[in-house]
Amino acid sequence: MPLVTTPAIILHAFKYSDTSKIVRLATREYGVQSAIAKGASRPKSRFGASLQVLSQGTAHLYFRPTAELQTLSAFDVAEQHPALAHDLGRYAAASALAELMLRCAPSEPHLALFDFVGAQLDHLATVPPQRVATAALAGLWAMVTALGFAPTVSACVRDGRALDEGAVGFSVPDGGFLCARCTRERTTTVLEGPDRRALEQLLAGSDELPAGWTSRHAAAHRRLLARFIEHHLAEGHPLKALAFWETAAWNGTS
Ligand SMILES: [Zn+2]
Structure with missing residues (x-):
């Protein structure tokens, strides 16, 4: 051997x-x-x-x-990233990322994905404390994208129609934003303008704090991302580290 x-x-x-x-x-x-x-x-x-x-x-x-x-x-x-081990917010996000790699990565070698995960762990260990929550969201959305499941946010995911300005429906099962007509027909999560812009910013890879960002916004974005992963990537298997990260029980905001 x-x-x-x-x-x-x-x-x-x-x-x-x-x-x-x-x-x-x-x-x-x-x-x-x-x-x-x-x-x-x-x-x-x-x-x-x-x-x-x-x-x-x-x-x-x-x-x-x-x-x-x-x-x-x-x-x-x-x-060994001691910063990850000593900060539950960083640790929970890094564990969720590792869990996605373990459970959802293709079985064949994927050099870019390996390098991406390593860089994300470095980033989660070193990002300033006030940006850990947004870095986790941006990093996990980037992982979803790297695994081939990027949500559609540039046009209606169902019919390609242009999106309205401002509030917009997001359909987890369809995998992205919906036009006004589809929003009326489907059960969706409606993202008001600031939340929509925050999601677009996170999907672009930014961990800058979106305008007016609060722990309530962070919790809503964690919930949306966890539901998206569960629907599109988990294939019915529970993802324990993702669930722990989503509830954020360590900081009392769950
Ligand atoms: Zn539509």
């Missing part, structure tokens, strides 16, 4: 048997992989504390393309 090295991000880790751990890794060259780290739960394991969720580094794998479980020989940590 060849030993390969690849940049990797630890998306999930759990104890296996008395002495080992299983990690789920996003790897740059080999896609998302599961690997056993034998002996990683022993007190004097050579893995030490390297196998923390959200750590970025280099994985050394005994790799067989057809195997469901690879063997992790070592993991050299390059970045």
